[in-house]
Amino acid sequence: MATINMNVRSDRMTRLLPSLAAAAVLLAGCSAERLNIPNFNEASTDQPVDRPLLQNLASGILAEQRGGMPGLVSNVGIFGRESYLYTSSEPRNTTLFLGTFPLDNSGFTNGQWDPRFRNARNAIELVRTANAAAFLSDGEKSAVQGFANTMRALDLFYVIATRDSLGIPTAIDNVTNQPQPFVSRDSAYRFISGILDSAATQLSAAGSAAFPFTLPPGFAGFNTPQTFRQFNRGLAARVHVYRGSLDCGSACFTAALTALGESFLNASAGADLRRGVYHTFSTAAGDALNTLSIPVTPDQLAHPSIRTDAQLQANGTRDQRFVTKIRTIATRNAPGGITVGIPTDVGFTLYSEQTTPLPILRNEELILLRAEANIGLNQFAAALQDLNYIRTTAGLLPPIPSLANRDAAIDALLYEKRYSLLWEGHRWFDVRRWGRLLTLPLDIPTHFRARVMPVPQAECLARSTLATNLRGPGCP
């Protein structure tokens, strides 16, 4: 075997090698300053707290909540046979909502989940941030707490209202992100009611302090802690009424009446039924449009039963609410391919412009909530007064002489709620709560009436390896 003679380095080379080594050592130690590159596109969570940051966080909560509303109204509208979404290139907006059982938990009918919980977390983070802000007065801190807790309650309300008997997790661990257990429907409503009540206390405690941020124009008249509290009490009444109709009974109806007394309910003659709190939209760069509006989504159509079921005014024209909210259009069919789809020739006029505001809570609903609470307490005379107030002023319909019994009262109430709060995200919840889901019409025999929206597949999968008590209800 040959031996390799390695002893051949020239003198020059022996001089070079150490130089090369020295160069390498020098370069290895080179500075890393150019490796510190910030994120140009999103704000770091690690930054000093000041008033503008609080404004951004509060605006984020409002924008996130606004972002979920058109989807809620559209989905609940389809389930509640108020509306259709006839996107011709996406027949699943019809088939998966009305004709495919069980409901799709992976894309179309699983909404009102991630962003709502994210926003609940945003509310918790806002309180934590404000509490640590030395520049805020105690009153201002209380105001922030009251605002955040009210918004958090509202987000959770939409989640439990769409999931109903499945229940939902209400707690959020914003430190470890550990999954929290699902709680029953009544526990969820009780929890929501509880944070609304603490929010009310915090808003009261704010006294004359102002919010340390500006609320959008949709909150005009409700943008100080004390006026915002009227909005909070209205929401509390809604939650009490829901609980009353479900698992709680008269105690909750009574609580609802108390809360309504502190809300902005106004049933005096000539009261503005539209007064309330709204989500507002804008065409300004970066802002959002109302995606329920005719120009943005012309495929949002109305269910023909709205016309069939509308009662007549004395002069023979239909319910004034029908007249102002519904228009006739050229017949559109559900997209569907082989079978020619379900036709409709009615559309909405409710959200006529790109930026038409979307109501969150308004006087008309408060009056009807009072009627509903009174019906729950079997106080039919009081209920009748409110129902007739709405019937005659909003519907221009003849008053109902009397309410024969609880069933008749509920029927009457549901009619008024249907037309007064048409396509504002209520009907499906209302008929379900009062056990009248079967009154919803089926367009074709193979359709069905959805009871609850499913827990999303992503939630199911992420919990699939957890202990049984932490798994998602209804998960396949």
Added chain:
Amino acid sequence: MSFFRQSAVALAILAAATTDLLAQRRITGRVTEEGSNAPLVAASVQVAGTATGTYTDNAGNFALQVPSGAVTLRVRRIGYQLRTVVVQADQQSVNVELKKDVLQLDAQVVTAQSGTIEKRTAATTVSAVGAEELNRVPAMTIDQALQGKVTGARINMNSGAPGGGGQIQIRGTTSILGNGEPLFVIDGVIMSNASIAGGANTLTRAGAAGTNIASVQDNRTNRLADLNPNEIEDIQVLKDAAAAALYGSRATNGVVIITTKRGKTGQPRWNLTQRAGASSLLRGLGTRCFADSSRAVSAAAAAASQAIAIEAFNAAKAANGGNIPCYDHVDQLFGETPMAWESALNVSGGNDNTRYFASASRKYDGGIAVNTGALRDNARVNLDQNISNKLQARIDLGYTRSVANRGLSNNGNDPNTSPLYAFGKIPSFLDLRTRDAAGNFPLNRFGGGGAATNTSNPFQTYQFVTNDENVDRFVGSATLGWQVLAGEVNQVRVEYQVGVDRFTQDNFLYSPNFLQYEAQDGLPGTVVTTNALSRQFNQVLRANWNFTPRSGIASFRTVAGVTEEQQGLNVGRVRAQGLIPGVTNVNQGQQLTFQNQELQTDQGLFLQTTALAFDDKLTLGAGVRGDRSSNNGDREKYYVFPSVQAAYRFVNLAPGIDEFKLLSNWGQTGNRPLYGQRFVTFGNTPFINGVNGIGTNPVLGNPDVRPERKTDFVMGFSAAGAGQRVSIDYSYVDTRIDDVLFNRPIPPTAGIAQQIFNGGRLRNKAHEATVTLVPVQRQSFTWISRTAFQQIRNVTEELPIPPFIPANTGFGAAYGRPRITQGVSTTAIWGNRPIFLDDGRVVTRDTIIGDAVPDHEMFFTNTFTVGRFTINTQVDWRKGGDVTNLTQNIWDQFQRSRDYDAPSPCRGQTSANLACVRNAGGVRTMLDTSATATQGAYRFSRWNNGNDARVYVQDGSFVKLREVSLSYSMPQSVARRLLGERISDVRLNLVGRNLAVFMDYWGMDPEVTNFGNGPIRSAVDLAPFPPSRQFFFSIDVGF
């Protein structure tokens, strides 16, 4: 002290040695082709063991200053075997004959960072594509030109739209969330292959309808499209991790080394190429013609309403003299046969101290639809200057202007502006093209559920919509080389190179107010401008040390160096709607603006040694690279990527086997996280009341992210024999990727949905083989045949999270899409299918129904040379590889497919044939088995609203006649008589690309994808721009 100031100090320290000038003498010679005696132009003549060398001139002559005493010359030219000749001390001239290297055994392959080595001795597998192969048949872009030429790569074009847009993936899926594209290096400069969306989905409404700046369904162009194949000397693809390891944490997907042409000493040599040709539709979709009115009306009603269908049908029939008309809208809209042409001129020359290469070219490809096309201008100057006999400088400057008018295509939603998307819904009896006396296009009421503003007339759209992409690009580098030592034993060269790649991309999309669909949103008129600025900068300082001990048993090549790379990309977009008629200024409409900005820096250190021993029979190598990046969680930490390689050559192993080489290598590379993944940030919400909102980010960043790590183990052999008539190369590659970046799902009820983290393992295995045969080799006729084979399997071996659907790869279980699942193919297509249970029930399950990766692919290249004629063909065969055919799904849904009326396979079938049974709410229900059941209705009803996705997940096997060329090389005497005495050669060519495709696949092209460039290759055929075929006549003149 800054990074490179320190480097300069290091360089100064290096200044330790000098060499004396040796006495010189001059020799001359001539290089010719063996057999024909034809002079060989531009052959390289180099004094072995030195940097001294030159090139032959137009007559094959050279002259060279060499040291006194006997010297060894190494003479080589691309396509010929290397020849070594000894010139004795008293010899003044030498004649060298070179043999054709048909098996390319003597080809040079590049190595990362350290020049080239002979393919014969290489211990890694590298695919090389030379200028000749690249330019034989012109392609729209380099990606297209490389299809079928790189073993181990899968190259897809996103669609057939002019201007390109494609993806190159080497040896399977290597990442889920990270980068999936190879690293492109042109003359040492790392170049951007970004694909930037132009905002076309503002009109098509695919995905988030123009609100997402990175919209992936925009039929994007990757910026490899800016390269000019005429300027390229060769392209080599470093596939093994061991080969690419010196590119460290950016090399996981392979490294594509592009080398442009350089000047060669001698008189200026000019090359002029003029091409002229035409494009035409390769394959449309055909259409269903209606035989009777009831079928016509029922089909039309599905896309509008009964009343509209009847009215339109009656009108169409009446206008056609009572017969039902039939229009093939795809053939009509994409039926243009536009001119394509290219002019290219380059010159190269120089003297011993200065060498230059300069080129300028312009290429235009007309699109097969009106108002589409692509124009590219390129200019390049490459300069080599000897400053002294020790110092050399190199300056390369390249400029590109690309202009593409791309039309609209791919996925859509209402208002159906993507043509094939709309045509699937429009009945064939409707004439959409004929304009009325006032010049207005017919109104189309089909596709939007009856509302005309909900749909479009694509003929009108293509006539008036502008979708332009303009790129101005500058790639340049400056290199200073210092030959520190040039002895026979030690040669040391130190090089510093700084490179810049900078481009702007401007997209302008304008849809005028009067278009049919513009009224839909109440804001007629849309204009979208996208402005992107990409800046890349890299610098490298490296030292090469070649050590050849006098004993001659072994030689060593060592390279060490340090690099820094910086890449910035800033994309801004303004969208305006509701314009004043005729105005295209975004100020005049309701605006939305978007911006995304990225910047990243990488720094690396590398060292590699290769030893060649025993007459170059044994090759051993080892290398290491340390990398740190601004994208890593720990920015200070160097991640280390080692590699080793070995090869042994047996010479004359057995009779008939001249060469037999075994090779094996092992190496690691990285794929660093993407920009942004390490940051924990607030998420952005829309503005509200003029204030921007922030909140919890649904995807939580991870301050601990680190590079994905790929480990390759490669084994292979090469054999050549039968008197240089046969060669075989084979390699087997076992790849594992660890520390894969995933999104860990968090139950959304926590308010956060996902967090990025490293974990899990992907595993890829590939077989690659190339066989070159020379069945006939005579003076008057040669036939060279090359066959390549590749097979890739990719599996998700370890998945630390539950199965998930990767983003932007498909449209749900109803249509089939990838679903990353432990233990199964990463590219498996999952979708719904009915499972028939023994108890008679039927359930629908989301399960594996296909795979996007082909069973195997083969590429056949044959070259026949008969006298002065050369015929070359390239045929590609792909077996398997499933495509999600959503185009057919739409065309079936609206009863437009060409084969709709063909007999259903279920005619006369019973429930025993499960292909004729579907799941209707858990109950087995027969499809239509009557004697009138049709194929189209069968497919759509079997698909059953997505309950059986198998119907539209289809086999994408094909045989494509990719390239054919016929060229004639004119005798020099004739050429000189015709064109003058200076002419050295003239070649006439007749070439064609994509001439024919043979397949059972229903669509136009199984190689398309709706979602452009992403790490997971999903083949989704969804209303793409149709593919075209091209013919060219060209003339090449050298003088």
